Amino acid sequence: MAKSLTSYFDELRDSRVWRSIFRSGPGQSNLHHALVVQSNVFLHLFSVKARKRVLDFSVTWYLGALTFGAFLILVITGVLLMLYYHPAVPLAYTDMKDLQFVVSSGVFLRNLHRWSAHAMVLLVFAHMFKVFYRGAYRPPREFNWVIGVVLLLVTLFLSYTGYLLPWDQLAYWAVTVGSNIASAVPVFGHHIRFLMLGGNLVNANALLRFYVLHCMILPLTAIFFIAIHFWRIRKDGGLYAGTPTTIAEKEGER
Amino acid sequence: MANEAEKEKQEDPEGNLNRRQFFVRIGLGSLAVAGAGTAVFAYQFLSPNVLYEPSPIVNAGKPASYPPDSVTLDPATGIFVVRETQGFFALSAVCTHLGCLTAWKPDLGIIACPCHGSKFKPDGTKIAGPAPRPLPWLRMWLSDDGDLMVDRSSPIAARQFVRI
Numbered sequence: 229m230a231k232s233l234t235s236y237f238d239e240l241r242d243s244r245v246w247r248s249i250f251r252s253g254p255g256q257s258n259l260h261h262a263l264v265v266q267s268n269v270f271l272h273l274f275s276v277k278a279r280k281r282v283l284d285f286s287v288t289w290y291l292g293a294l295t296f297g298a299f300l301i302l303v304i305t306g307v308l309l310m311l312y313y314h315p316a317v318p319l320a321y322t323d324m325k326d327l328q329f330v331v332s333s334g335v336f337l338r339n340l341h342r343w344s345a346h347a348m349v350l351l352v353f354a355h356m357f358k359v360f361y362r363g364a365y366r367p368p369r370e371f372n373w374v375i376g377v378v379l380l381l382v383t384l385f386l387s388y389t390g391y392l393l394p395w396d397q398l399a400y401w402a403v404t405v406g407s408n409i410a411s412a413v414p415v416f417g418h419h420i421r422f423l424m425l426g427g428n429l430v431n432a433n434a435l436l437r438f439y440v441l442h443c444m445i446l447p448l449t450a451i452f453f454i455a456i457h458f459w460r461i462r463k464d465g466g467l468y469a470g471t472p473t474t475i476a477e478k479e480g481e482r
Numbered sequence: 483m484a485n486e487a488e489k490e491k492q493e494d495p496e497g498n499l500n501r502r503q504f505f506v507r508i509g510l511g512s513l514a515v516a517g518a519g520t521a522v523f524a525y526q527f528l529s530p531n532v533l534y535e536p537s538p539i540v541n542a543g544k545p546a547s548y549p550p551d552s553v554t555l556d557p558a559t560g561i562f563v564v565r566e567t568q569g570f571f572a573l574s575a576v577c578t579h580l581g582c583l584t585a586w587k588p589d590l591g592i593i594a595c596p597c598h599g600s601k602f603k604p605d606g607t608k609i610a611g612p613a614p615r616p617l618p619w620l621r622m623w624l625s626d627d628g629d630l631m632v633d634r635s636s637p638i639a640a641r642q643f644v645r646i
Contacts, residue, residue: 401582401597404580404581404582405580405581405582405597407581408579408580408581409580422529423525423528423529426528426530427530427533427535428533428535429535431534431535432534433530433533
């Protein structure tokens with residue numbers, strides 16, 4: 229009489245509530261698996277099928293997925309850090325110190341955020357080199373390379389804006405130097421610096437602007453482009469296997 | 483019906499717009515105006531009109547508080563007050579390279595930047611490093627109370643001493 233765990237799960241998936249959410253219902257056929265992917269807003273970004281070969285570690289070293297993993301860690305730890313951090317001049321530094329010494333697990337979350345940030349920059353570059361040296365940027369994937377470059381810039385801007393938030397000497401002078409580099413842009417340089425800092429000095433306005441960029445504008449931009457980046461993998465014929473196999477790839481070769 | 487739609491797409495031989503083309507142009511034109519307006523509003527909104535930044539004019543205290551032949555840095559205001567035999571002058575302590583705060587090295591007799599290694603003489607002239615320009619001299623005068631005043635926002639030509 230004892231039912232297996234899978235049959236309970238199948239019963240659950242056949243229930244009215246479950247089917248109202250996930251539609252596809254129980255089943256093990258290839259069609260069913262395809263329906264599960266296609267009818268899910270997140271999964272439908274990805275291909276229904278992939279060649280076994282492209283899932284080998286040696287093909288991608290999983291660098292893109294690892295970068296996305298680092299990004300997820302950064303979003304989660306970042307949102308938690310926001311609960312204790314005030315982006316105001318008299319509080320920012322002490323809040324950062326409180327996170328290190330007073331808040332339970334604060335130092336763990338802060339360090340995880342910091343190390344993941346370093347890791348993400350490293351992984352983005354590694355991913356880019358891997359794609360470049362495998363030639364996976366070539367047609368029909370050239371536009372996804374461009375989106376990747378945008379994501380690299382967003383990652384670097386996220387790193388840079390996050391650098392100011394501890395409001396210590398390193399942060400202050402790094403942003404002073406960085407904003408002066410921005411002002412070296414011909415003609416508009418000083419306007420760019422003024423808009424960036426919200427003033428002439430690295431001060432309260434600059435801290436708030438960098439905070440809003442770091443916690444709202446840049447992460448939303450990143451999520452937007454990551455979604456396109458993933459979707460384009462499917463649209464461009466799946467992950468690059470090393471030799472042109474799809475029609476689009478063969479046309480790109482010509 | 484198909485013929486009518488086709489007629490609408492055809493260009494008028496006299497170059498007149500048909501109704502659809504006319505409204506498309508009006509629509510695109512309004513979008514362009516709205517886009518330009520949004521850009522102007524965005525720029526204005528992002529540029530603060532009032533800044534709560536410290537005043538560029540600094541009170542550097544009594545001249546007597548500076549010993550003869552001395553270079554004194556005030557890190558809070560980013561200026562050097564230099565006393566030489568010819569008189570006093572104020573030097574910006576903000577490196578002309580990328581804006582770091584320079585420091586006076588009394589044992590070497592130079593001003594040095596910690597960020598990228600620029601070196602200056604105590605009169606601001608550049609000795610070495612990536613800095614493109616010498617440290618600017620700043621307008622300095624004596625207030626009615628006998629205090630040295632410095633205007634950090636007005637650089638002046640070098641070698642204009644305040645004699646007391």
